[in-house]
Amino acid sequence: KTATKSPFLVVDREKFLNKSLFIDEIAREVYDFIMSEFKEQKEREGVILITLVDVYALYNKSMRIGTGLVSPQELREACEKFEKLGLRDLTLKKLNNRVLCVSSGDSFDFIKGKILKIVSAVPGADLLQLTQKLNSSSSNAWTVGIIMEVLQNCVNEGNLLIDEQISGIHYYVNCDWKIN
Amino acid sequence: MTTNLPAIYSFPPLYTCQPNALIREQQLTVWCEIIVEFAKKERVWCITAEGTPAKDGGDKQSVFRNDVIQRSVKSTFIEEIWHKMIETEKALRIDSDSNYFILWRSLDSWSALILQWFESSGKLNQVITLYELIEGDETLGCEFHGMDSMLMEKCLLRLRERGRASLLKDQNKVMGVKVV
Amino acid sequence: MTTNLPAIYSFPPLYTCQPNALIREQQLTVWCEIIVEFAKKERVWCITAEGTPAKDGGDKQSVFRNDVIQRSVKSTFIEEIWHKMIETEKALRIDSDSNYFILWRSLDSWSALILQWFESSGKLNQVITLYELIEGDETLGCEFHGMDSMLMEKCLLRLRERGRASLLKDQNKVMGVKVV
Amino acid sequence: EEVKDCRYESVTSQLFKKQNEEITSQLSVFQERLIAFAKEHNNDLKQNPDLKIKFLRMCSRIGIDPITLFDRQRHLFDVNDFYYEICLKVIEICRITKDLNGGIISFEELLEGFPTAKIAMEDLEKSVDMLQTLNGGFDIILIKGKKCLRSVPTELTSDQTKILEVCSVLGYASASLLRVNLGWTQYRSNAILEEMVAIGLLWIDEQAVGETLFWDPAWIHHSDIGI
Incomplete structure (x- = not known):
């Protein structure tokens, strides 16, 4: 669907005099792609948060068919250039000290708050319920990759407690135990 | 078994080992309190590794299992709980059968209590059988009345270490005690 | 019956209702795919609740049973699978005999295909009997050739709803159709 | 899957007004020819970006996985594509x-x-x-x-890894297999097996003779499962 809506914009490595200019151009294209692909989410939630790995798959699949894919290295370098190019709404952030994400504003705190709110309303919610509730207004605003990382963070930090049953992991808000 | 136990006993995450180390410490403390509380209220001196009273019939239920909310502690976490019980001197492992004495009072506190009884009831300098001490009418109403005899031995050994008691043995089994 | 079905059809746990909610969702999806795939390959339009082709002799085996690995799906879980089939519009329950039509194409897709045949073979504005449509030489090689007549009726009703067909009935039974 | 189906349908109705099975075989012939064409005219395509884009988008639309257009000797565009x-x-x-x-x-x-x-x-x-x-x-x-x-945040414990190692032999683990292989008690085995079901690493099979088996989903693709 996205492939057809994009114009025949050729950002072809071979047309660029040097790598740096190519990366700049990719940075602009990736930025525009994310802003338009997640426009709805940005308007409704005010924030965007997506793992770099998912950006790699989505961007290449939607925008690069026919023009040659970008490499993981190129994508990373492109996203690292956002600020320098004045593309200020998105930055590269590390989640849980290990997973790189493209993020706008304080998206992490936002979705963390949202998850804690759902869990306190539905004690014992599992990943399936959380995903459904988080994305109830649109199909895939928050990717499972992000939801799992944020959950992991909540559990590691002690905001959420787990109840591990054979049916899956159920989450509860930690009200009883101090965490610092 | 759930009578008179704290409200947290009905909280499902209590039964899953929590990944956050700070929280797990508090969780282990809660479990130690629950076990001690349970043993004290039910006057159970000795509990199996699985959490059931050792000396009763086989139909007694484990403290680690809560049928009302259908949760039970996994054996790997039960081991951690016992480790904490030993470490905080709330339990004493019995070498012969891998059961545990639950010390809702410390050994020192028990031996002090026993000594007090000898003193206040004028039983110093006379031989008292273990049976009299544990089951006799004269200790009725004492907190140590009905104590497991092996545990009682350990208390009397403390008194001997302090030079306040000599033990009378028959075939390596303590039969009586003289407190001075 | 196992010919050409996906490899997971030989995976023993597929036949046990999985307690993990996330896995069970996947498992149900896999079962729906298997049933649809089976029906499509064997050109079976209608399947009993037990999983056997409805119109054939009694010796046909259920799709829910795999003799090679000696596993079969329990009836309570079969119900859950049918529920998912209905929910995802891959099956249609037949009120009269509690069998199911398997929709490897949706009703809309079937009616579009039928409409296309009327258009491309110059059969507009003339009465075609249900028999001609289903069993006639002119539809030989059409994907809908041999379709169950009750299912064909449902497709034609869709065309009527769109104002493209009028149905000829005899004693409340559809005998023919005129497509405009 | 849905999207692919739609595309496939529109292509079939536009390109060939024939029936499905025929089309499938024709499409696969067509696909093969396109792939052969791509490999043969690699350099021409490389030199003409517009043609290259149109060609590759057409391939994508009729369901050719772009990766089939490559082989390790001949590459379209960048060697690393x-x-x-x-x-x-x-x-x-x-x-x-x-x-x-x-x-x-x-x-x-x-x-x-x-x-x-x-x-x-x-x-x-x-x-x-x-x-x-x-x-x-x-x-x-x-x-x-x-x-x-x-690809998920949860790390495997050493006990979980040991169970997956046991699974790598027959496809499954069970309390008795773990007793024989690792000397674990029934209690311990059940605790860890169920924990692995909870996090989605094992599937339960309750229809085996004797005891419950816990299967590694890696064996979904094994055609030679021996019970």
């Missing part, structure tokens, strides 16, 4: 299969995700290495010396 395509596919496979396998997939299973292209284990390994730069939380782990890719 082949590996980038593999990167893309690896991400997709991991995301799609996460709920089936708990987020752990062996390199061998990953290879099976490329049925239409001939890619070698070393190609896959090179691509997974390239992916590391994205810090996507895709970690390589070893189960009995075999490389696996973990």
